[in-house]
Amino acid sequence: MGKKQFYRSMMVIAMPIALQNLITVGVSMMDTLMLGSLGEAALSASALANQLFFIFTLVIYGTAGGTNVLVAQFWGRKDRESIRRTLAYTYRIVLLFAFIMVALSLFAPRMIMHIFTNDPEVIALGADYLRIVSVSYLFFGIATISGNVLRAVRTVRIGLIASLVSLSVNIVLNWILIFGNLGMPEMGVSGAALATTIARICECITVMVYMKYFEKKIMLKIRDLLHLDRSLRKRFIQNSVPVICNEMLWSLGFSLLTVIIGHMGTAVTAAYSIYNVVSQLSSVMSQGIAAAAAVIVGNTIGAGKQGQLKEVIARLQKAAVGVGLFAFTFVFLSRYSMPFLYDISAESMGYLMDILLIGAFLEGLRPNAFVNMIGILRGGGDAKFVLINDILFLWTICIPLGYLCAFVWNLPVWLTFLVLRFDDVIKLGTSTIRIMQGRWIKDVTREEKTINEMEVSI
Template sequence: MKYIKPEIGFYKNALALMLPMIIQNIVTNTMQLADTFMVGALGEIELAAVTMANSIFFVLLLLIFGIQSGASVLVAQYNGRGSVDAVNRVMGIGLYASLGLTTIVSLLTFFFPREIMGIITNNADLIEPGADYARIVGFSYVFMAISGIYISVQRSMENPRFGAYLLTISGIMNIVLNYMLIFGKWGAPAMGCAGAALATVISRVFEVLVVLIYAPLSKRLPLELPLVFRPGRLIAGDFVRYSLPVICNEGLWSLAMTVYAVIMGHMPDSTPILAAYTISGNIDRLVAVALFAAGNASAVITGREIGRGNRDTLYSIGVALNRLCFSTGIASLVGLLLVRQFAADSFIFPLMNISAEAGGIAKYMLLLLALVMPLRAVNLCNIVGVFRGGGDVHYALMCDVSPIYFICLPTAALCGLVFGLGIKAVYLCM
């Protein structure tokens, strides 16, 4: 294909889409980091317990993301054609799928939290606090299913600001509620891990209330409730065709991440390992916000151009998006190395009340995460962005999942559970 150099306006448009997404991701990950800080202040056992409990919901979270991503592909294309009715129908299918899934999981974790915790860890110290957390926090995902699908639809219609503003406010609310409910401030009971879960639920309820007020007033997306509640078979067929591979992709990927956590949870001295894994993951996601924003912006731009019929420019757009994403990967690499070198030991780890062993493991994990950042950026651009946005969801699935299940997971399990090579060897396999 012939390469046509994009005009400067292309990059301005991409950055205009990315900036609100970056803000949204910063707020979301800051909220998660604040959770980690406050739970970590209770001790390594509580932090490790919440980590294992969240590994259950990580699969659910990524399945919801898969539903939203599949819906976003269709919304971007229908929006490019100017079909608002079809956008309403897609949103309805996304709501049905997300609500059905989250309701089932939340009920299971409410009635059987200890049994589920017993499956993912054999450390008896982690089961009780993890069960207290899981029983409550599961319901937050039901509310997130509603607000999340609406935010993703607005983002795919080139309105990422709504999600950025809403999640900023709810994120601040969550941090305040965490402080109040975990430690028993301002007259509230000190609930520990359960307080962190309850704070998350209240914040998600607030998001849904704002969506319910905003949605009927939106001019960009006029709400048609009959179309939302009865999407129709034709749109349902499109949704299944585009979304099912994405849901499988995210489900298999998140399941693999959960299995990694299970492997670490069954290793000797699992408590400091899991604490380090949680801390390094939160820091990484906070520093790498631009990567995920660039990947999501790539999906919106690619889907929009296909919807408008501009297929002759897709190759050039893909090249430009890869350059943009690789640049964000380099910047994120430098940022994560700086945080590791100058903020980890002096600021972050003391706040977390973790042991020197956990801190050393976390610094090793951060180093590996930083070194692969540019490659992750290119993967996000193509798998989440260009391939999915272009409708090639099956190829994206194969690229994303095959290396994990055929190489990474087996070698990590062998290193950690069979040969006993320790966390450094296991994490290198991941």
């Protein structure tokens, strides 16, 4: 495949994913904006209640990540039957976990809210929100898994279309139900929950209609999901469990970083919160490129074209450098717009300027780490290394050293922030070394068939 054709193929996968991630960030920002006008209690209630959804999404994305390695490699061999058998396991895990989360939210919403806050008003509002929005977990899980599987066989537009449907429905219904417009009662937080639920149902319906009537690659039928293929169980567990653990342990560690920042004072917390928004916006393309890399590497290995991997990897890493330059520029230039966008204290603004300057360099390197870890190594079946690499440095270096910087050594905020977020730099180095070793590639669609049998020089 020529260079231009390769990058065109990569962008066909990456751009819809990046836009889909951008829409997801936009939905969160819109919810925050609308509920924020109702007061801090309403905003806090929805934010804290959604922590349960955050946990749910991690399991879903972990399951999808492990499944996609298998699906991408099966698709490289055009083995549709094995893809359908793999999905029989995937949908079962999603449905089981969704039912558990829905049951907890319906029957013990106040107990869940008590974990996050002691404020009676926030607990009451959050419990009402949870009871309604929990129903959407089931639909979100099905839509997300289906969209990710379609992505692995290079069908990416339907995920973007479904997200646009969800965004449109959510914005309109938020305006109607939260504030009581068009003759509807003013429902506040409960209205936001109902709007989110309906939006996710519409998203799920969009994806399911496509898979039923228009999808021509996998051609999944209900009967394909009724029986489990035991010969796939071991490979499914080997690929999905490390990714699920990866996502959950990383998110827990990242939450601890937020806790450390939160105890450094209100001014630092405000600055860090604003930086997170900028970071999310700057990383949407990084996530798209990484997801595209996983599909391309998986397809290449599944098709038995390991000899092409050296060139494929080089091109993917060059693309990551380009995305990194864009992310660096975006974050660096955003420093000049902050005084016009946010009305915060001079102290907070000073911290924000420092954090954004350091963050610009970190965000510039992140795409390379994403492509190496999520795209190349995980797409090549090396999920265990990614798990160890993703968790080890966060938990053994960044969290303990960040705590010491903040509360024992009393180092400047910018230096503490750098230490807390330095794991991406370390992971970039270790993942690059791993790729250069050239013995990480694993064809997970064939029993015990590894790179040792194929001997590819990277």
